[in-house]
Every structure is written in structure tokens, then in C-alpha cells.
Amino acid sequence: MxxxxxxxxxxxxxxxxxxxxxALRMLKKHPELKLILVGDxxxxxxxxxxxxxxxxxxxxxxxxxxxxxxxxxxxxALRLKKDSSMRVAINLVKxxxxxxxxxxxxxxxxxxxxxxxxxxxxHIDRPAICTALPTKTGHTHMLDLGANVDxxxxxxxxxxxxxxxxxxxxxxLPNPRVxxxxxxxxxxxxxxxxxxxxLLLEEAAINYIGFVEGDDIFKGTVDVIVCDGFxxxxxxxxxxxxxxxxxxxxxxxxKRNLLTKIAALFALPVIKTLRRQIDPRRYNGASLLGLQGIxxxxxxxxxxxAFTYAISEAIREVEKSxxxxxxxxxxxxxxx
Amino acid sequence: MxxxxxxxxxxxxxxxxxxxxxALRMLKKHPELKLILVGDxxxxxxxxxxxxxxxxxxxxxxxxxxxxxxxxxxxxALRLKKDSSMRVAINLVKxxxxxxxxxxxxxxxxxxxxxxxxxxxxHIDRPAICTALPTKTGHTHMLDLGANVDxxxxxxxxxxxxxxxxxxxxxxLPNPRVxxxxxxxxxxxxxxxxxxxxLLLEEAAINYIGFVEGDDIFKGTVDVIVCDGFxxxxxxxxxxxxxxxxxxxxxxxxKRNLLTKIAALFALPVIKTLRRQIDPRRYNGASLLGLQGIxxxxxxxxxxxAFTYAISEAIREVEKSxxxxxxxxxxxxxxx
Numbered sequence: 302m303x304x305x306x307x308x309x310x311x312x313x314x315x316x317x318x319x320x321x322x323x324a325l326r327m328l329k330k331h332p333e334l335k336l337i338l339v340g341d342x343x344x345x346x347x348x349x350x351x352x353x354x355x356x357x358x359x360x361x362x363x364x365x366x367x368x369x370x371x372x373x374x375x376x377x378a379l380r381l382k383k384d385s386s387m388r389v390a391i392n393l394v395k396x397x398x399x400x401x402x403x404x405x406x407x408x409x410x411x412x413x414x415x416x417x418x419x420x421x422x423x424h425i426d427r428p429a430i431c432t433a434l435p436t437k438t439g440h441t442h443m444l445d446l447g448a449n450v451d452x453x454x455x456x457x458x459x460x461x462x463x464x465x466x467x468x469x470x471x472x473x474l475p476n477p478r479v480x481x482x483x484x485x486x487x488x489x490x491x492x493x494x495x496x497x498x499x500l501l502l503e504e505a506a507i508n509y510i511g512f513v514e515g516d517d518i519f520k521g522t523v524d525v526i527v528c529d530g531f532x533x534x535x536x537x538x539x540x541x542x543x544x545x546x547x548x549x550x551x552x553x554x555x556k557r558n559l560l561t562k563i564a565a566l567f568a569l570p571v572i573k574t575l576r577r578q579i580d581p582r583r584y585n586g587a588s589l590l591g592l593q594g595i596x597x598x599x600x601x602x603x604x605x606x607a608f609t610y611a612i613s614e615a616i617r618e619v620e621k622s623x624x625x626x627x628x629x630x631x632x633x634x635x636x637x
Numbered sequence: 638m639x640x641x642x643x644x645x646x647x648x649x650x651x652x653x654x655x656x657x658x659x660a661l662r663m664l665k666k667h668p669e670l671k672l673i674l675v676g677d678x679x680x681x682x683x684x685x686x687x688x689x690x691x692x693x694x695x696x697x698x699x700x701x702x703x704x705x706x707x708x709x710x711x712x713x714a715l716r717l718k719k720d721s722s723m724r725v726a727i728n729l730v731k732x733x734x735x736x737x738x739x740x741x742x743x744x745x746x747x748x749x750x751x752x753x754x755x756x757x758x759x760h761i762d763r764p765a766i767c768t769a770l771p772t773k774t775g776h777t778h779m780l781d782l783g784a785n786v787d788x789x790x791x792x793x794x795x796x797x798x799x800x801x802x803x804x805x806x807x808x809x810l811p812n813p814r815v816x817x818x819x820x821x822x823x824x825x826x827x828x829x830x831x832x833x834x835x836l837l838l839e840e841a842a843i844n845y846i847g848f849v850e851g852d853d854i855f856k857g858t859v860d861v862i863v864c865d866g867f868x869x870x871x872x873x874x875x876x877x878x879x880x881x882x883x884x885x886x887x888x889x890x891x892k893r894n895l896l897t898k899i900a901a902l903f904a905l906p907v908i909k910t911l912r913r914q915i916d917p918r919r920y921n922g923a924s925l926l927g928l929q930g931i932x933x934x935x936x937x938x939x940x941x942x943a944f945t946y947a948i949s950e951a952i953r954e955v956e957k958s959x960x961x962x963x964x965x966x967x968x969x970x971x972x973x
Contacts, residue, residue: 520878536872
């Protein structure tokens with residue numbers, strides 16, 4: 302894997318403190334990988350320290366003088382932050398100096414900037430955000446997770462094709478099962494966009510399995526879940542909220558008294574295994590699909606381990622040339 | 638509490654097998670409560686058996702010859718099932734023979750029939766489905782959960798008033814905090830309906846606290862969560878799905894080997910406490926709000942315990958005359 306990936310070293314809640322150690326860890330793990338750290342070169346250097354030559358040679362720093370704030374409006378970031386670490390990282394993808402970029406920065410600004418710099422693929426009206434989520438049997442991919450609101454049936458079809466191609470590529474899974482998120486499995490249920498999208502998906506050359514409901518996301522019975530970004534974002538955040546609440550109750554229950562604390566000692570190894578299995582950090586790294594280039598969004602609060610998963614997602618998408626594959630599939634399905 | 642409540646004894650996956658024992662349990666618990674079991678009188682009688690006079694006196698059976706199937710279309714149920722247990726139970730509310738009804742039957746048919754028979758309150762375009770959900774600190778109410786798709790800003794305002802009144806009444810909680818479900822807390826985020834609804838809610842005489850996100854549902858920081866029915870239904874089902882997946886992983890983790898099985902023995906009392914705390918059966922009983930009468934929807938798969946919670950919800954709403962209170966509040970907020 303001799304990919305070169307640009308990292309927005311200043312993005313996210315922790316900036317270079319997390320991004321640089323994550324980068325070093327990945328360089329040690331992947332002997333062919335090259336990384337470009339984009340951002341304040343002095344700050345970045347202070348986190349690199351002394352590295353062995355085999356790592357040092359594959360790591361470069363690209364200075365950028367500005368940082369996009371986590372709460373900055375996308376329009377303002379686009380207009381006023383032309384030398385931001387985020388924008389420069391995307392520019393490196395545009396120029397071909399990098400094959401992908403990863404940022405933990407502000408999602409809206411990242412999407413707006415990536416769209417402005419890289420442009421969308423032919424047949425794509427709106428890029429979408431896609432991530433993997435854990436299921437009872439493995440994982441599934443879901444999109445859109447918030448890039449769009451009020452998606453039309455045609456947008457949902459575009460998301461379906463993108464999600465199907467991504468899943469087939471990164472999971473080596475031929476013909477992934479694509480489901481349309483709805484509020485019932487019967488044909489008559491749902492809103493107009495979803496009903497119309499179902500008709501389009503039935504005709505498309507993807508493995509469309511029909512409507513799925515919110516609880517189907519985690520069953521392992523569908524590989525790609527397609528929905529409007531408003532709905533997808535609410536579903537994603539809701540699932541995070543439930544997991545946090547359950548964790549809270551588990552902690553409380555084991556802390557209650559001496560007996561429960563003893564029980565906790567016995568249960569600890571099991572709980573640790575469990576936490577590893579559904580550790581959200583393993584699912585860090587959402588793809589901005591539909592662009593002429595690979596852009597991966599890390600969670601803003603990602604720690605070092607979580608950020609390495611976002612870099613891994615970038616590597617997989619570079620290896621499989623995901624944008625090119627999406628483009629071919631869109632050509633085949635949506636005409637020339 | 639001398640309320641009379643009609644129960645659709647044939648509704649749900651289990652019909653009288655669950656509804657009748659639940660009814661008997663509630664009659665024993667509430668010495669003033671009166672219940673009318675509606676449905677096939679022979680079947681119902683076989684589940685009643687011999688009861689003490691104090692229970693028997695407060696239990697009556699009202700025969701209905703038809704049953705609405707769980708997958709029957711609302712339009713068909715409305716047209717062809719005029720003597721269904723569901724419809725007759727609603728008729729008893731309309732005639733004043735009962736102050737509320739509870740059904741575990743098909744949600745679409747229940748909503749359509751209730752709306753047709755009871756009519757909506759003045760100022761209400763569309764009734765909404767509202768239920769309590771567990772949070773880290775207690776519970777919250779959320780609506781709409783699937784009665785409506787494509788809700789306008791005005792519908793969201795109506796839902797807000799109804800949810801606020803219900804929560805204040807059944808939780809004895811003055812000025813409940815009302816949040817609008819969105820995909821970000823910033824003003825610029827969200828779809829047009831939500832942005833417009835926010836402006837209406839700011840002006841209304843309710844305790845509107847602003848936008849909330851999916852993960853806020855379970856934090857205990859908001860008492861009423863308002864959203865479109867498509868979004869709410871997806872969020873509800875998603876939360877059920879996450880909880881099921883986590884339960885699945887917990888079971889797997891404790892079953893892995895001899896050591897984990899020993900750990901399970903120690904953890905069992907804690908797990909039992911936990912299951913009780915977030916037992917979804919405790920939250921069974923969704924309110925169909927906005928009607929001229931009290932209609933409670935039990936989960937179709939409810940067991941005896943779960944069904945008693947739906948009856949309890951009906952009792953609370955009768956005690957507090959929820960529809961009358963909603964009507965007054967709507968008059969005050971939306972004019973005469």
C-alpha cells in the first residue's frame with residue numbers, strides 16, 4: 302500500500318495532539334504508507350519528536366496558517382479560510398499530491414470545502430456522509446448521515462448506488478443488500494420521497510431488498526441502509542444516546558453496594574470484551590461520498606486510536622479507488 | 638379512581654390471552670376501576686374464569702363480532718370492520734360509556750378509526766402518537782412517533798402543545814421543557830419545517846428550550862421531544878434496535894466460556910436490576926393525542942405486565958382529563 306494521505310492535523314477537538322501520534326502509529330503499522338500532516342508546522346513538529354528514519358522518510362509536514370473552528374459556518378470557512386489546514390489537505394487531493402484526506406474538523410465546513418475544491422462526480426447532485434455501524438453479526442453501512450435534508454427520490458437512488466459500491470469495495474462483499482429506511486415494511490407506508498425512491502431502486506442494478514425499519518439497522522440483515530440526511534443523523538445520534546444511557550445504567554448498577562461491587566470485579570473481563578466489541582472508536586471514519594476524491598471525516602472528539610481507524614478507512618478507499626468505482630456504477634445505472 | 642376503561646380484548650399478537658389477565662390484575666390493584674372487555678364474548682369468558690365478586694362486579698364484557706387483523710389496511714378496517722373489537726371499544730368512549738380505551742391492535746387502523754369516530758380537537762389538524770422513553774434520570778415524552786409524515790411547522794407546534802400538556806398532567810411536572818428534534822443545535826441547521834417551527838415555538842406559551850439532537854433524548858435534559866412522525870418512528874425503532882443488539886452482545890459475552898459463565902452468576906442480580914430499570918414493558922402505552930377522547934395504543938407484542946402499564950397510562954389520562962386540558966391550552970395558544 303503506497304498511498305499518500307493528507308491529514309488535517311489541526312482539526313477536531315484535540316488537533317495535532319491526537320492526529321500526530323495517530324499518524325506515527327499508522328506509519329509504523331503500514332510500511333508503505335505515506336502521510337502528509339497539514340497545519341501549523343511548529344506545533345506539528347513538537348508532537349513528532351525524534352522518529353526512526355523509516356518513519357521519518359514517509360512523513361512530511363505541509364504548513365497551513367489557518368484553522369477552521371469547530372463551530373464556524375461553512376460559508377465563512379469557505380470564504381475566509383483559504384489557507385486552513387482543512388482546505389490545504391483537500392487541495393493536496395485535488396492536485397494529486399495525496400490520494401485521500403482525513404479531517405476531524407467541522408463537518409459542514411469539510412463538506413462545503415470538499416465539494417467546492419474537488420467537485421461532485423457526474424450524476425451526483427449532492428454528496429452524502431456514510432459510515433459503518435455495528436450489528437449483531439458484524440457491521441452495516443448507512444447514508445446519508447446529515448449532509449442533506451429533504452432528499453428527493455433521485456437523491457436516495459444516488460445514495461444507494463454510492464453506498465452499495467463503497468460496501469462492496471471496502472468489505473469485499475459482492476452485491477451488498479441495500480434497504481431503504483422507512484417507518485413500516487408495507488408498501489403503503491412512508492413519505493412520498495421514500496415510496497418513489499422504492500420504485501427507482503427496484504429498477505436499478507443494485508441488490509435492493511426493500512424497506513427496512515430503525516431496528517433492522519443493527520440486526521445484520523441489511524448491508525447498506527439508505528435514508529435522508531435528517532433522518533439518518535437523528536438515527537445515528539439516537540443510537541449513540543441509547544448506548545450512553547445503557548452504559549450509565551450498567552455503571553450505576555455495579556456501583557450500588559458492596560455486593561454489586563464484588564460482582565463487578567467478576568464481570569470486569571466480560572465487560573471489557575464487550576466494550577471492545579462495540580467500541581465506537583472502531584467505527585470512526587465517515588466517508589464523504591460522491592466527490593471526485595476521497596475525503597474521510599473523523600469524529601471531532603476522536604482520540605488517537607479512533608483517528609487511526611479513520612486513516613484505515615482512507616487507506617481502504619484508496620486501495621479500491623472508490624470514487625472511480627462509484628463513477629462507473631453511476632454511469633451504468635444512470636446513463637451516460 | 639372510578640374510571641371506566643374499554644379494552645380491545647382481541648387486539649395485538651396475543652388477544653384475550655394477554656388482555657384478560659392484565660385486566661384482572663388491574664382490577665385487583667385499583668379497587669374503584671371499572672373495565673369493559675370488548676370482543677368475542679365466549680373467548681373472553683374462557684380467560685376470565687371464576688373471580689371474586691369485588692372484581693367480577695367491576696368487569697363487564699361487551700361482545701364484538703369482528704377483529705381487525707394486525708396487517709389490515711386502515712381504510713379497509715374502517716369500511717369493513719364496523720363491529721370490530723377495536724371499533725366498538727372506541728365507540729364506547731364516544732358514547733361516554735367509557736372514559737378511555739386501550740388497544741394493542743394495528744396502529745394505523747386504531748388511529749384512523751379513533752379519528753373517524755371521536756374526531757380531532759379544535760385547532761388540531763392531525764393527531765399524534767406520544768410515548769414515554771427512559772432517560773438517565775427518569776423518562777421523557779416524545780411525539781410524533783409515526784402517525785404523520787411530512788409534518789409542517791404548524792403541526793409541530795400542535796404536537797408541542799399536546800406533548801407539553803400531557804407531560805405536565807401525567808408527570809405532575811409544571812412547565813415541562815420542550816425541545817425540537819434537529820440535526821444540530823445551531824439555528825442554521827435542519828430542514829425548513831423545523832426552522833419555521835422553532836420560530837413558532839419561541840412565541841408560544843410553552844417552555845421551549847430550543848433544538849435537541851438524537852442523543853439528547855436519553856440524557857434527562859428535556860421533558861418533551863417534538864418531531865415529525867417519520868423521524869420519530871425511525872428514532873424509536875432505532876433505539877429499540879440498539880438496546881436489542883447490546884443485550885445480544887451481553888448474553889454472548891457471558892456465555893463465552895466457563896470463566897465468563899461464573900462471572901455471569903455473580904453479575905446476575907445486577908443484570909436483573911438493570912433489566913428492571915430499562916424494561917421496555919414499563920414504557921408500554923402510547924397516547925393518541927389530539928382526539929376528543931383518550932385512546933391508548935399498547936405494543937402489539939405486549940405481555941400481561943406490559944399491557945397493565947398501558948391501562949395505567951389510560952387511568953392517569955382519565956384522572957387528569959388530558960383531552961380537555963389539551964383543548965384549553967390550544968385555545969389559549971392558537972386563538973379561539
